[in-house]
Amino acid sequence: MLLTGATGFLGGSVAAHLIADGHGPALLFLVRAEFPEQGLERLRDNLRLHCVPETELKSLQESQILCGDLLDTVWMYGERARLMRVEQVINCAAVASFSKNPSIWPVNVEGTFAFAKLLCQSRNLKRFLHVGTAMCCGPQRESPVRESWDFPDSEEQLVDYTASKAEIERRMREELPSLPLVVARPSIVVGHRELGCRASGSIFWVFRMGFALESFTCGLDEQIDVIPVDYCAEALVALALKPTLNHSLYHISAGHGSACTFGEIDQAYADARGEAPVGQRYRKVSSDDLRELAGSFESRIGKANPRLVLRALRLYSGFADLNYLFDNQRLLDEGIAAPPRFTDYVDVCVQSSRDVSIPAQMQWDFK
Ligand SMILES: NC(=O)c1ccc[n+]([C@@H]2O[C@H](COP(=O)([O-])OP(=O)(O)OC[C@H]3O[C@@H](n4cnc5c(N)ncnc54)[C@H](OP(=O)(O)O)[C@@H]3O)[C@@H](O)[C@H]2O)c1
Structure with a gap:
């Protein structure tokens, strides 16, 4: 092979x-x-x-x-x-x-x-x-x-x-x-x-950013x-x-x-960090409104180039906003095991990202 x-x-x-x-x-x-x-x-x-x-x-x-x-x-x-x-x-x-x-x-x-x-x-x-x-x-x-x-x-x-x-x-x-x-x-x-983000922090930083900013373009009741x-x-x-x-x-x-809702992911992410979920504080914003968050980037996610962060958030929100689930019945019908839920292993991703800042983890997708 x-x-x-x-x-x-x-x-x-x-x-x-x-x-x-x-x-x-x-x-x-x-x-x-x-x-x-x-x-x-x-x-x-x-x-x-x-x-x-x-x-x-x-x-x-x-x-x-x-x-x-x-x-x-x-x-x-x-x-x-x-x-x-x-x-x-x-x-x-x-x-x-x-x-x-x-x-x-x-x-x-x-x-x-x-x-x-x-x-x-x-x-x-x-x-x-x-x-x-x-x-x-x-x-x-x-x-x-x-x-x-x-x-x-x-x-x-x-x-x-x-x-x-x-x-x-x-x-x-x-x-x-x-x-x-x-x-x-x-x-x-x-x-x-089992390894969380050890091999790659690709895309996990988007969830971290959304919870740190307490805002993103998806609603907590939407699935991903x-x-x-x-x-x-x-x-x-x-x-x-x-x-x-x-x-x-x-x-x-x-x-x-x-598939999980963002609300479920918020809860699992908060549990893994021993914190309360963002919950009621979360704001669903439009892609255009992401710019208004730029002022709080440094205090919430750490030192980063705000233009790069904004561009990254816009790119990824474009896909998240599609709100797609992808039918997997063909795969299951081949006898391949059902997938786990993201919330089943979010804690492993959180633990393995502990020493990596959000902007540093973002580099996985902008190498
Ligand atoms: N990650 C996702 O969420 C996701 C979702 C859906 C589909 N996919 C698909 O999964 C596949 C792998 O993605 P990934 O996330 O594993 O990407 P990745 O971590 O960036 O890995 C890409 C791999 O392709 C190799 N590569 C790039 N350019 C090459 C070239 N010119 N010649 C030979 N090899 C080259 C890279 O080799 P070097 O180490 O030499 O750069 C690396 O081994 C892609 O087809 C992607 O479309 C990924």
Whole structure:
């Protein structure tokens, strides 16, 4: 099996899961590095954050590293022989940023397409599991959102990232019909059930900010679809290895059964900190009104660039305001376990974030 993106949040958790299940020796990793030794070092550094035991890390070999960048296709032809022997791919690599990053389209669309096109020539490939994002459905969908291959025009998407993730799915499906493609679209991935934010504080800082400011653009009675990275990884591994699947497109999400309201999250967050919830003091504000909060940023969340904080809050509120739950019945029907609720492990996220300021944690999403 070939795993891409294993130096990142989700790919690291997938690697940890596969290694714990005894698949370590059979794995190949696509890593951005000049040479395999450096690639292995980068991989090990990330897997340490996911608490993979040192004995397992030591047993990973340089020969398991394919050095390559999706911005460049030259390495793919040099590695063609090894790529043609792969039976499953879990493709977690992407520029996962809401910012205007010039690499988004070249990596998420052009590079990913070139990679999939080469693998499409393999007679051994059984499954190309591509990790998309549930948010690529665009705005104005009815919630709970069901899996669909219909996408809005790129201009309607909230950010370039979701537009790129929609476009690569469309291109692979239309232009590579013989690719054994399965797309898994996670909803919002926050923390880990046992490790909290140790491997990544991605998105958790938004909740911390909302409670610290006692204001955000969502109402306390509104729900949000959040899953932990280890659940997402478990589901991806199951989708990659299951001999047959009923569909080629799946949400990996909390869905109706496990989504929480902001009010429930407020209570669980406050319990974990031994404080009273924000509750009655909470104010639902409009995206435009977020600017009025800037004066209290420093006293409430710590020293930070107010323009950056405001931009971040606006970007993330755009998604939170969609108020989407993503239907996960297809995944459950495959026999994959139901997801936990965010409130079941918020305390672990709180404990693991204790020594990290909110602005510092925000850097996970603005690297
Ligand atoms: N986190 C979420 O909430 C969430 C939700 C839904 C879907 N997803 C999807 O999950 C996937 C992984 O996201 P993540 O949160 O784990 O992101 P991440 O932590 O930023 O990891 C991204 C991974 O992609 C690799 N990568 C980036 N550019 C590359 C390139 N040019 N060539 C090769 N590899 C490259 C990175 O390698 P380097 O270490 O070398 O940079 C890293 O390993 C993405 O497809 C994303 O769309 C994430």
